[in-house]
Amino acid sequence: MAKLIFNKMLCKSCGLCVSVCPKQIISISKSEINSKGYFVSELIDTEKCIGCAFCAMMCPDSVIEVEK
């Protein structure tokens, strides 16, 4: 089991995390907006996460931390 921690404040909705997730379980929220005005990225299926950290590595804004 892996756990992703999103520092949503830093997210700019660029979608690079979404593009590299091998399980396609990250998406940009359609409802949650951070204080900068960006729709934030989120993990949509916790169970399927393998903790590869590709999303975290791809993020240019260090939004995602990974625990395993």
Added chain:
Amino acid sequence: MAKIFEKPKMLTDKPTHYCPGCTHGQAHILTARAIDKLNVKKIIGVAPVGCAVFAYEYFNCDMQEAAHGRAPAVATGIKRVIPDAIVFAYQGDGDLASIGMAEIVHAAARGENITVIFVNNAIYGMTGGQMAPTTMIGQKATTCQSGRSVALNGYPIHVSEMLSQLQGPCYIERVSCHDVKHIRQAQKAVDKAFQNQVEGRGFSMIEILATCPTNWGMNPIESNKYVEEVMCSVYPLGVYKDTTKEEA
């Protein structure tokens, strides 16, 4: 559970002002992670003029702002006065290859013991997307709206290839960040560029191919594709100079 991935300690908590998907963020992370791995207390960075002008807000070490293009000269001065500090210059392509061409060439030729992080997004990002010396043939910019033309604008400058012809540099590599595999390779290159300085080997420069989604007029994912498909063929990745191999 243990943390297997976190933000580098060498970066402050301040949110960056970079556009969504801009590679400057990734270039900061690569640099900061490399410094985190060094067992050195005194780190001094030199920030450029360009979109990374506020880099001094983001790196968790002493920083000095340089005049446009002068970062390698400023870094030279700092390194010579404080030789036990690890000194790096962080520069864009307009900063390094246009107004600052003399400074980078001479710092490289002197073999200054500094590390240069060169973020090449083939455009002047900060000022609104004007053509840079690195803008590719056919690439559109606000000052070449039908695409760069050889007849009118001449050829782009391949900085890594050019500097590797000099005797001074120790290590020159061009890397990319368009996917996870390339980020991993880029990290190794940046690590080595800092390790070389610790070992007193002389001038190291890593050229990072970068996106500027805003001025390229593409979204961040299309921009990374453009780096992979177009930029990497015009600016081939790889090690252009490595004197550490010759010594070994």
